Amino acid sequence: xxxxDAHEELRLHIRKFLASEVQPHLEEWEExxxxxxxxxxxxxxxxxxxxxxxxxxxxxxDYFSAVVLxxxxxxxxxxxxxxxxDVQTEMATPPVFKFGTEEQKRKWVVPAxxxxxxxxxxxxxxxxxxxxxxxxxxxxxxxxxxxVNGRKIFITSGARCxxxxxxxxxxxxxxxxxxxxxxxxxxxxxxxxxxxxxxLGMHSSDTAELLFEDCRVxxxxxxxxxxxxxxxxxxxxxxxxxxxAAGAIxxxxxxxxxxxxxxxxxxxxxxxxxxxxxxxxxLVDMGTKIAAVQAFVYQTAAQWDxxxxxxxxxxxxxxxxxxxxxxxxxxxxxxxxxHGYMHEFPVERAWRNARLGRIGAGSDEIMKEIIAxxxxx
Amino acid sequence: MTISWRSDNGxxxxxxxxxxxxxxxxxxxxxxxxxxxxxxxxVVLDPGDECGIEEGLQxxxxxxxxxxxxSMGPERxxxxxxxxxxxxxxxxxxxxxxxxxxxDALLTARALAAAIKPEQPDLVICAxxxxxxxxxxxxxxxxxxxxxxxxxxxxxxxxxxSTIKVHRQTADGYQVVEASTPALISVTAGIAxxxxxxxxxxxAARSKEIKQVxxxxxxxxxxxxxxxxxxxxxxxxxxxxxxxxxxxxAVDRIIQVLAQAKVV
Ligand SMILES: Cc1cc2nc3c(=O)[nH]c(=O)nc-3n(C[C@H](O)[C@H](O)[C@H](O)COP(=O)(O)OP(=O)(O)OC[C@H]3O[C@@H](n4cnc5c(N)ncnc54)[C@H](O)[C@@H]3O)c2cc1C
Ligand SMILES: Cc1cc2nc3c(=O)[nH]c(=O)nc-3n(C[C@H](O)[C@H](O)[C@H](O)COP(=O)(O)OP(=O)(O)OC[C@H]3O[C@@H](n4cnc5c(N)ncnc54)[C@H](O)[C@@H]3O)c2cc1C
Numbered sequence: 001x002x003x004x005d006a007h008e009e010l011r012l013h014i015r016k017f018l019a020s021e022v023q024p025h026l027e028e029w030e031e032x033x034x035x036x037x038x039x040x041x042x043x044x045x046x047x048x049x050x051x052x053x054x055x056x057x058x059x060x061x062d063y064f065s066a067v068v069l070x071x072x073x074x075x076x077x078x079x080x081x082x083x084x085x086d087v088q089t090e091m092a093t094p095p096v097f098k099f100g101t102e103e104q105k106r107k108w109v110v111p112a113x114x115x116x117x118x119x120x121x122x123x124x125x126x127x128x129x130x131x132x133x134x135x136x137x138x139x140x141x142x143x144x145x146x147x148v149n150g151r152k153i154f155i156t157s158g159a160r161c162x163x164x165x166x167x168x169x170x171x172x173x174x175x176x177x178x179x180x181x182x183x184x185x186x187x188x189x190x191x192x193x194x195x196x197x198x199x200l201g202m203h204s205s206d207t208a209e210l211l212f213e214d215c216r217v218x219x220x221x222x223x224x225x226x227x228x229x230x231x232x233x234x235x236x237x238x239x240x241x242x243x244x245a246a247g248a249i250x251x252x253x254x255x256x257x258x259x260x261x262x263x264x265x266x267x268x269x270x271x272x273x274x275x276x277x278x279x280x281x282x283l284v285d286m287g288t289k290i291a292a293v294q295a296f297v298y299q300t301a302a303q304w305d306x307x308x309x310x311x312x313x314x315x316x317x318x319x320x321x322x323x324x325x326x327x328x329x330x331x332x333x334x335x336x337x338x339h340g341y342m343h344e345f346p347v348e349r350a351w352r353n354a355r356l357g358r359i360g361a362g363s364d365e366i367m368k369e370i371i372a373x374x375x376x377x
Numbered sequence: 378m379t380i381s382w383r384s385d386n387g388x389x390x391x392x393x394x395x396x397x398x399x400x401x402x403x404x405x406x407x408x409x410x411x412x413x414x415x416x417x418x419x420v421v422l423d424p425g426d427e428c429g430i431e432e433g434l435q436x437x438x439x440x441x442x443x444x445x446x447x448s449m450g451p452e453r454x455x456x457x458x459x460x461x462x463x464x465x466x467x468x469x470x471x472x473x474x475x476x477x478x479x480x481d482a483l484l485t486a487r488a489l490a491a492a493i494k495p496e497q498p499d500l501v502i503c504a505x506x507x508x509x510x511x512x513x514x515x516x517x518x519x520x521x522x523x524x525x526x527x528x529x530x531x532x533x534x535x536x537x538x539s540t541i542k543v544h545r546q547t548a549d550g551y552q553v554v555e556a557s558t559p560a561l562i563s564v565t566a567g568i569a570x571x572x573x574x575x576x577x578x579x580x581a582a583r584s585k586e587i588k589q590v591x592x593x594x595x596x597x598x599x600x601x602x603x604x605x606x607x608x609x610x611x612x613x614x615x616x617x618x619x620x621x622x623x624x625x626x627a628v629d630r631i632i633q634v635l636a637q638a639k640v641v
Contacts, residue, residue, distance in 0.1 A: 006576070006579045006580055006583065009459075009460070009463060009574065009579045010574075010576050010579055013573040013574050013579075014573075016573065017573050045573050045575060046575035046576055046577060050576055054577060059575055059576035059577045059580075060576070060577060060580065061576045061580075065576055
């Protein structure tokens with residue numbers, strides 16, 4: 001209904017590519033994080049520009065081609081690498097492409113589509129995460145430069161990126177009109193990666209803390225109109241949540257299938273454990289939730305694809321999909337028993353990775369606040 | 378056929394790649410009651426032919442020209458052609474006819490030859506043998522029917538003007554074999570790593586031509602089968618090996634056994 005045979009053909013190519021060139025290295029990358037060269041390979045194959053027009057090196061596909069990539073990354077259990085690719089294709093580059101000038105697109109989006117640049121999106125700060133408006137990274141205009149001071153934290157690909165799209169506040173207090181999105185390139189004096197952070201899951205990605213100290217950024221790096229940063233960021237967050245929902249539910253489907261297979265083959269008390277009613281019903285609950293949320297995710301993605309702006313549905317899809325992913329991973333560990341707790345079985349990693357879904361891109365609570373507003377509460 | 382490594386600078390080639398749709402090699406092989414392969418399962422483009430397509434595309438990229446895919450099979454073999462078109466081939470020809478059901482290698486080769494001949498290619502690329510039938514007979518028969526020199530089991534190909542040179546895989550190395558074009562080569566899986574199709578390639582393939590022809594279009598008839606399958610027998614199960622316990626003389630006894638088997 002949502003996927004054409006071209007999407008399905010793309011899916012097979014992506015699946016084969018991931019199986020032969022990515023999955024064999026995953027264990028190593030979980031230890032050391034992935035090498036930048038894999039982005040080049042993704043770029044060569046067109047996977048970093050599925051939705052961008054051919055004039056910019058993209059593949060000219062629709063939103064469901066991005067969904068295919070995200071689903072296959074999740075189905076391959078890629079966690080951190082999948083997140084870094086999503087940051088590149090669905091978070092950091094879309095605002096530059098949508099709100100940037102022709103020159104800005106050529107300078108930053110084209111190399112990102114090729115995988116020559118790795119991009120990051122820097123919103124969160126040590127003292128402001130959910131409360132985006134509360135950020136304190138200041139970009140003060142000084143002639144044809146902004147002078148940026150502040151810290152960003154938990155930034156995916158922050159250590160390895162060539163550029164970050166940084167959310168800043170102007171010095172004048174102008175409410176929601178006081179924010180600007182700036183592309184800040186690595187190597188700009190005053191831009192420093194202060195440390196990379198150890199974390200529960202998503203180990204193949206790097207998560208960094210960034211420091212800007214009197215960092216002079218050309219005005220040419222301002223994305224969109226001056227003062228439109230907050231509004232443009234809210235648009236970005238919709239795409240970010242939509243893709244998070246698609247990836248989360250695809251990851252849950254993979255864990256469900258794995259668990260079904262395991263339960264039908266694992267014997268206890270002389271029968272497959274799937275025959276115990278509690279486990280049978282638990283499997284049914286897992287499958288049922290996934291089926292319902294999957295349908296809702298596709299329906300919402302179709303709205304987004306058509307250019308609608310379904311804030312309520314996107315927030316609901318993100319909330320539900322990431323919650324179901326956590327529940328399914330937790331149920332899976334229970335059904336696998338001790339095996340489920342072990343590193344060599346995929347559910348342990350899935351359980352750790354899934355937990356991020358309910359925090360990143362806006363927490364459960366923030367989704368509910370947004371949904372409440374759309375109900376007029 | 379005349380030698381026509383087309384073009385002024387000797388560098389524009391017309392390449393035909395034969396492509397077969399086969400049951401997914403990852404699934405078990407099943408036979409019908411008449412000993413033909415069961416075809417009602419997942420089918421894929423023969424992985425060996427994927428390598429042939431890749432080699433064709435690389436030659437085209439180096440020398441310019443056109444890559445045409447020719448397949449014989451049921452209607453759904455179009456999917457196999459389509460996959461090659463997504464990788465970058467230019468157009469396809471599907472030979473499909475109820476009369477061809479259960480075709481043997483000779484009939485396959487005759488049908489392919491009749492479809493390929495009018496194209497007047499500079500080069501025909503086949504895989505050494507298919508994943509399902511794996512007789513390895515189609516390429517030599519095809520070369521004969523087209524009147525082309527054949528260079529077989531190629532693991533590397535070089536084209537220079539109207540000369541084609543291949544590295545021909547042998548048990549203990551390779552031979553360098555040369556012919557003038559037009560020619561037919563059969564390639565090994567090692568020749569080139571098939572590329573992944575991009576979304577752009579996949580979408581472009583949707584508007585590329587796949588011409589469908591039947592036996593009457595080709596002006597040939599089915600004829601008598603050259604090959605029929607008389608019976609199928611399971612390979613003999615391997616017998617358990619002899620175990621030689623070491624009582625101090627094991628080495629000598631092993632050497633004896635190997636000598637008897639004429640291994641040493
Ligand atoms: C692995 C990882 C990668 C990340 N990558 C990036 C990235 O690339 N770029 C980026 O900018 N950020 C990134 N983040 C940050 C992420 O977006 C934030 O962690 C998230 O938005 C929550 O912000 P916070 O951590 O400051 O939590 P807080 O805002 O401090 O929230 C703490 C708790 O309070 C709750 N809460 C807050 N406000 C309300 C309210 N109004 N009502 C009810 N409850 C509330 C929250 O739901 C949460 O439970 C990443 C985080 C992680 C863990
Ligand atoms: C047990 C058994 C059952 C069989 N059942 C069937 C059946 O049900 N239906 C059926 O059609 N055949 C069947 N065959 C195969 C058939 O007998 C011929 O062998 C077959 O048509 C071509 O030979 P091959 O697959 O061995 O090709 P090979 O000579 O091994 O193939 C080498 C290369 O020739 C080219 N080529 C071969 N066939 C084609 C084709 N059709 N289109 C395009 N290129 C091609 C490809 O490049 C291929 O990689 C069966 C074979 C066996 C051994």
